[in-house]
Amino acid sequence: MREIKAFIRRNMADEVVMALRNAGFMSVSIAHIEGTGKFTTTDAPIFNLPPIYNKMTKLEIVCKKEDMQHIVEIIHKYGNTGEKGDGMIYVSEVLRVFKIRTGLESLEDIERNEKES
Numbered sequence: 001m002r003e004i005k006a007f008i009r010r011n012m013a014d015e016v017v018m019a020l021r022n023a024g025f026m027s028v029s030i031a032h033i034e035g036t037g038k039f040t041t042t043d044a045p046i047f048n049l050p051p052i053y054n055k056m057t058k059l060e061i062v063c064k065k066e067d068m069q070h071i072v073e074i075i076h077k078y079g080n081t082g083e084k085g086d087g088m089i090y091v092s093e094v095l096r097v098f099k100i101r102t103g104l105e106s107l108e109d110i111e112r113n114e115k116e117s
Contacts, residue, residue, distance in 0.1 A: 001094035002068040006059040007035070008079040008087040013057035019078040020061070025071060029060040056087060062094055 008016060010032060020028055034055055063071055072089055080086055097106040 001097075002063055002065055003092045003094050004059075004061045004063065004068065004071055004075075005090045005092075006075045006079065006087060007033070007056045007089075008059065008075065009081065009085075010055055010057045012079045012081065012086075013059070016059065016075055016078045019074050020071065023070065023074055025061060025063065025067070025074075027061065031058045031060075032056075033058045054085065 006016075013030065017028055017030065032055070036054070059075070061071060068091060072091065075089055098104065099106050
Protein backbone atom coordinates (compact mmCIF):
# COMPACT_ATOMS: atom_id res chain seq x y z
CA MET A 1 0.00 0.00 0.00
CA ARG A 2 1.04 3.58 -0.58
CA GLU A 3 0.08 6.89 0.99
CA ILE A 4 0.05 9.90 -1.29
CA LYS A 5 0.14 13.39 0.21
CA ALA A 6 -0.33 16.27 -2.19
CA PHE A 7 -0.11 19.95 -1.34
CA ILE A 8 -1.91 21.87 -4.08
CA ARG A 9 -3.31 25.34 -4.66
CA ARG A 10 -6.72 25.78 -3.03
CA ASN A 11 -8.31 26.97 -6.24
CA MET A 12 -7.30 23.70 -7.97
CA ALA A 13 -8.64 21.34 -5.27
CA ASP A 14 -12.18 20.84 -6.64
CA GLU A 15 -10.90 19.97 -10.10
CA VAL A 16 -8.29 17.53 -8.75
CA VAL A 17 -10.76 15.77 -6.43
CA MET A 18 -13.37 15.47 -9.19
CA ALA A 19 -10.78 13.99 -11.55
CA LEU A 20 -9.74 11.48 -8.88
CA ARG A 21 -13.37 10.53 -8.25
CA ASN A 22 -14.06 10.19 -11.99
CA ALA A 23 -11.10 7.80 -12.18
CA GLY A 24 -12.62 5.69 -9.39
CA PHE A 25 -10.58 6.97 -6.43
CA MET A 26 -13.36 7.92 -4.03
CA SER A 27 -11.58 8.00 -0.67
CA VAL A 28 -9.62 11.23 -0.34
CA SER A 29 -8.93 13.18 2.85
CA ILE A 30 -8.94 16.93 2.27
CA ALA A 31 -7.68 19.70 4.56
CA HIS A 32 -7.18 23.39 4.01
CA ILE A 33 -3.79 24.30 5.43
CA GLU A 34 -1.36 27.17 5.73
CA GLY A 35 2.37 26.71 5.52
CA THR A 36 5.60 28.38 4.72
CA GLY A 37 7.57 27.88 1.58
CA LYS A 38 9.67 29.59 -0.99
CA PHE A 39 6.63 30.88 -2.88
CA THR A 40 4.39 32.56 -0.32
CA THR A 41 1.63 35.08 -0.84
CA THR A 42 1.72 38.71 0.12
CA ASP A 43 -1.75 38.79 1.68
CA ALA A 44 -2.55 41.05 4.60
CA PRO A 45 -0.24 40.46 7.56
CA ILE A 46 -1.37 38.58 10.65
CA PHE A 47 -0.82 40.33 14.00
CA ASN A 48 1.26 42.99 12.20
CA LEU A 49 3.83 40.39 11.15
CA PRO A 50 4.93 40.13 7.53
CA PRO A 51 3.09 37.48 5.53
CA ILE A 52 5.10 34.26 5.54
CA TYR A 53 2.46 31.66 4.82
CA ASN A 54 0.71 30.24 1.81
CA LYS A 55 -2.83 28.84 1.77
CA MET A 56 -2.92 25.37 0.23
CA THR A 57 -5.07 22.24 0.19
CA LYS A 58 -3.63 18.96 1.44
CA LEU A 59 -4.94 15.74 -0.12
CA GLU A 60 -4.20 12.33 1.40
CA ILE A 61 -4.94 9.05 -0.33
CA VAL A 62 -4.05 5.48 0.69
CA CYS A 63 -4.01 3.22 -2.34
CA LYS A 64 -2.77 0.01 -3.87
CA LYS A 65 0.83 0.09 -5.06
CA GLU A 66 -0.12 -0.22 -8.73
CA ASP A 67 -2.57 2.74 -8.52
CA MET A 68 0.05 5.15 -7.19
CA GLN A 69 1.44 6.34 -10.55
CA HIS A 70 -2.01 6.95 -12.02
CA ILE A 71 -3.08 9.00 -8.98
CA VAL A 72 0.12 11.08 -9.12
CA GLU A 73 -0.48 11.74 -12.82
CA ILE A 74 -4.07 12.88 -12.16
CA ILE A 75 -2.97 15.25 -9.39
CA HIS A 76 -0.24 16.67 -11.62
CA LYS A 77 -2.53 17.08 -14.65
CA TYR A 78 -5.40 18.77 -12.81
CA GLY A 79 -3.40 20.62 -10.13
CA ASN A 80 -0.83 22.17 -12.44
CA THR A 81 -1.14 25.87 -13.31
CA GLY A 82 2.35 26.14 -14.75
CA GLU A 83 3.30 28.69 -12.10
CA LYS A 84 5.88 28.40 -9.34
CA GLY A 85 4.34 27.28 -6.06
CA ASP A 86 1.85 24.79 -7.54
CA GLY A 87 2.71 22.37 -4.72
CA MET A 88 4.34 19.03 -4.04
CA ILE A 89 3.39 15.35 -4.05
CA TYR A 90 4.91 12.89 -1.57
CA VAL A 91 4.56 9.11 -1.71
CA SER A 92 5.23 6.84 1.26
CA GLU A 93 4.89 3.13 1.88
CA VAL A 94 2.20 2.08 4.36
CA LEU A 95 3.69 -0.58 6.60
CA ARG A 96 1.04 -1.04 9.27
CA VAL A 97 -2.64 -0.26 9.78
CA PHE A 98 -4.41 -0.06 13.15
CA LYS A 99 -8.12 0.10 13.90
CA ILE A 100 -8.98 3.05 16.12
CA ARG A 101 -11.96 1.29 17.72
CA THR A 102 -9.97 -1.73 18.93
CA GLY A 103 -6.40 -0.46 18.87
CA LEU A 104 -5.42 -3.69 17.17
CA GLU A 105 -3.28 -3.99 14.08
CA SER A 106 -5.40 -4.67 11.03
CA LEU A 107 -3.39 -7.22 9.08
CA GLU A 108 -6.38 -8.10 6.91
CA ASP A 109 -6.44 -4.57 5.45
CA ILE A 110 -2.79 -4.83 4.44
CA GLU A 111 -3.17 -8.42 3.17
CA ARG A 112 -6.30 -7.49 1.17
CA ASN A 113 -4.48 -4.60 -0.51
CA GLU A 114 -1.41 -6.74 -1.20
CA LYS A 115 -3.56 -9.49 -2.80
CA GLU A 116 -5.28 -6.89 -4.96
CA SER A 117 -1.86 -5.54 -6.01
